[in-house]
Amino acid sequence: MLKSMLVADYMSRRVITLSPDLSVHEAIRVLLENQISGAPVVNESGELQGMFSESDCLKGALEASYHDTGIGPVSEYMTVDLQTVSGQTSILDAAEIFLADHRRRLPVVEEGKLIGQISRRDLLRAMDDFNRSQS
Numbered sequence: 001m002l003k004s005m006l007v008a009d010y011m012s013r014r015v016i017t018l019s020p021d022l023s024v025h026e027a028i029r030v031l032l033e034n035q036i037s038g039a040p041v042v043n044e045s046g047e048l049q050g051m052f053s054e055s056d057c058l059k060g061a062l063e064a065s066y067h068d069t070g071i072g073p074v075s076e077y078m079t080v081d082l083q084t085v086s087g088q089t090s091i092l093d094a095a096e097i098f099l100a101d102h103r104r105r106l107p108v109v110e111e112g113k114l115i116g117q118i119s120r121r122d123l124l125r126a127m128d129d130f131n132r133s134q135s
Contacts, residue, residue, distance in 0.1 A: 007094055008087030010126045011108045011116035017042045020049050020075035024060045027052055027074050037104060041078050046113045050078035084109045085118065091126045094118055 016034050018027050018041045031039065031054065038053035056077040063071075071077075084107050085094055097106060098120055108116040 003090050003092045005091040005126050005130060006087060007085055007089045007091065007108055007118050008116075010091065010122045011087065011118040012122065013116045015040060015114065015117045017114065018052050018074050019043075020073065020078070022074045024057060024071040024074060024077060028057050031057070040107045040114050040117065041074055042114050048082065048084065048107055048109055048112065048114045049075070050080045051082060051107065052078040082107065086110060087115060091123055095123050098123065 016030065016036060016039050018030060018039050020041050020043060022030075027039075031037065038051055038056075040048055041050040041052050043049055052074050056074075056079065060071045060077040063077075083097060083101055083103065085097065087108055087110060089108075094106065097103065103120075105117050105119045107114055108118055
């Protein structure tokens with residue numbers, strides 16, 4: 001049953017992260033080199049501070065162009081109003097969040113610290129495992 005399958009069993013534990021004080025230019029390079037569309041932003045203690053996406057990069061570039069200034073650090077453009085899940089969240093509940101909020105990925109947090117990330121593709125993998133186990 002999908003309700004009994006947990007995020008912890010399908011999440012990525014090795015997550016590319018960004019520092020809040022990293023320049024947007026460096027963050028763009030990290031996203032491109034790793035072929036990802038966004039990454040969690042964590043402080044030195046591993047606490048989740050925000051999420052930084054391709055859209056945030058564009059927002060920073062446009063703002064800098066309009067004001068004829070340089071682009072600041074990731075912390076100025078990252079999304080801070082975050083939806084997170086815990087490792088104990090069911091795959092079914094995570095799927096509902098993805099559908100309701102149109103997210104590509106969700107940070108997995110325990111006691112304020114990032115422990116992983118789950119994506120829509122991870123959920124598809126869980127659903128495939130479930131279907132195979134029913135055959």
